[in-house]
Amino acid sequence: MVNFLLLMLGASRVVSKTGNSSAPDSLPILSYSSEKSNSEGLPTPRSEGEILSSPNLKAFSFNELKNATRNFRPDSLLGEGGFGYVFKGWIDEQTLSAAKPGSGMVIAVKKLKPEGFQGHKEWLTEVNYLGQLYHPNLVKLIGYCLEGENRLLVYEFMPKGSLENHLFRRGPQPLSWAIRIKVATGAARGLSFLHESESQVIYRDFKASNILLDVEFNAKLSDFGLAKDGPTGDRTHVSTQVMGTHGYAAPEYVATGRLTAKSDVYSFGVALLELLTGRRAVDKSKVGMEQNLVDWAKPYLGDKRKVFRIMDSRLEGQYPHKGAYMAATLALQCLSVEAKARPRMSEVLATLEQIQSPKEATKNSLHEPQRVPNTVHRSSLRRHRSPLHMTPSASPLPSRRQPQLVH
Ligand SMILES: Nc1ncnc2c1ncn2[C@@H]1O[C@H](COP(=O)(O)OP(=O)(O)OP(=O)(O)O)[C@@H](O)[C@H]1O
Numbered sequence: 001m002v003n004f005l006l007l008m009l010g011a012s013r014v015v016s017k018t019g020n021s022s023a024p025d026s027l028p029i030l031s032y033s034s035e036k037s038n039s040e041g042l043p044t045p046r047s048e049g050e051i052l053s054s055p056n057l058k059a060f061s062f063n064e065l066k067n068a069t070r071n072f073r074p075d076s077l078l079g080e081g082g083f084g085y086v087f088k089g090w091i092d093e094q095t096l097s098a099a100k101p102g103s104g105m106v107i108a109v110k111k112l113k114p115e116g117f118q119g120h121k122e123w124l125t126e127v128n129y130l131g132q133l134y135h136p137n138l139v140k141l142i143g144y145c146l147e148g149e150n151r152l153l154v155y156e157f158m159p160k161g162s163l164e165n166h167l168f169r170r171g172p173q174p175l176s177w178a179i180r181i182k183v184a185t186g187a188a189r190g191l192s193f194l195h196e197s198e199s200q201v202i203y204r205d206f207k208a209s210n211i212l213l214d215v216e217f218n219a220k221l222s223d224f225g226l227a228k229d230g231p232t233g234d235r236t237h238v239s240t241q242v243m244g245t246h247g248y249a250a251p252e253y254v255a256t257g258r259l260t261a262k263s264d265v266y267s268f269g270v271a272l273l274e275l276l277t278g279r280r281a282v283d284k285s286k287v288g289m290e291q292n293l294v295d296w297a298k299p300y301l302g303d304k305r306k307v308f309r310i311m312d313s314r315l316e317g318q319y320p321h322k323g324a325y326m327a328a329t330l331a332l333q334c335l336s337v338e339a340k341a342r343p344r345m346s347e348v349l350a351t352l353e354q355i356q357s358p359k360e361a362t363k364n365s366l367h368e369p370q371r372v373p374n375t376v377h378r379s380s381l382r383r384h385r386s387p388l389h390m391t392p393s394a395s396p397l398p399s400r401r402q403p404q405l406v407h
């Protein structure tokens with residue numbers, strides 16, 4: 001997809017890049033505020049060498065990935081994002097070396113556009129986090145390639161692509177209510193894992209295009225290039241450059257640069273609203289209030305008699321009214337202007353589980369008070385890792401996001 005940038009310097013200057021008219025309306029946003037330095041109490045950063053030597057990741061040579069993707073052939077192309085192109089490839093399951101197309105294990109190879117330093121930072125942040133985080137609702141990073149100017153990432157292949165494709169592109173069968181709730185539940189489980197971990201991780205770029213789907217519509221979060229460690233000690237937030245995607249970012253985060261896990265909860269609320277309505281977070285083809293999904297939908301969310309008016313017409317009324325109202329109320333809570341009033345992701349998950357299978361969830365809650373899954377593990381390295389610090393002077397823009405003036 002074509003990428004956008006909204007760069008905000010303070011609140012005054014706004015620049016952005018728009019591509020062609022078919023491009024989506026979500027805008028990665030960025031503004032400057034003071035970037036927290038390590039002396040302010042963040043964990044010790046891991047060096048690039050430490051990150052890249054993760055025992056869980058394979059270091060691929062460029063040639064291996066060239067072979068695995070049939071020389072990055074256009075007909076192997078799975079999609080395009082701001083980072084670059086994503087190709088389908090095949091590797092041997094045991095040796096992880098390139099395999100014949102159609103044999104062995106299918107992979108997705110993301111190839112960074114070779115345009116500079118910032119792209120390398122996001123690339124390394126992704127290797128850092130996904131080299132250490134394991135959960136059924138996070139996409140699995142198999143390895144990477146760092147060779148000369150080349151930066152690539154090798155993931156497990158997600159056969160159903162992104163949620164964005166299913167919700168907003170013409171063509172695929174509309175997602176049923178049950179699948180929408182399943183996807184929301186899986187994504188909530190992934191975010192909840194990040195937030196509830198011993199060293200909290202704030203995802204910072206929760207949106208429909210970053211939710212990938214396996215063959216059974218299990219959701220997995222991808223794109224950890226913007227992820228950040230949560231606050232430590234008695235700190236309440238992390239001060240950082242405002243990055244994320246327009247329409248999804250929490251208002252207080254955009255205004256102050258203060259990042260908390262509740263910023264992710266807001267973004268989740270926006271994505272949940274997209275699932276309910278089938279509308280994009282920002283849609284410039286609409287007029288006035290309707291351009292912004294949250295502004296448009298909010299007045300309907302808390303009203304049992306009105307909520308059906310905003311439900312996706314592609315559902316053709318095939319959804320339980322009680323479940324839809326519960327989901328709409330949940331979205332409304334996630335979208336609270338006051339960050340503290342938003343639920344935690346573990347609470348969001350519990351509500352979604354109840355919507356998904358009301359009887360099962362009640363039964364479980366009687367026996368199992370801890371609802372955050374514990375079938376996961378993180379590498380012990382996790383404790384020592386820290387985010388990559390961006391200096392305030394360095395452009396926090398990945399090279400992929402070239403700004404232009406907005407009129
Ligand atoms: N692991 C994967 N398996 C299958 N398809 C994938 C995988 N990763 C990415 N894709 C496909 O490639 C497309 C581009 O992904 P990418 O993450 O580069 O960009 P994006 O999320 O669409 O945009 P952005 O750059 O704003 O995050 C996705 O929409 C998806 O269809």
Ligand SMILES: [Mg+2]
Pocket residue numbers: 081209210222223
């Ligand atoms: Mg993505």
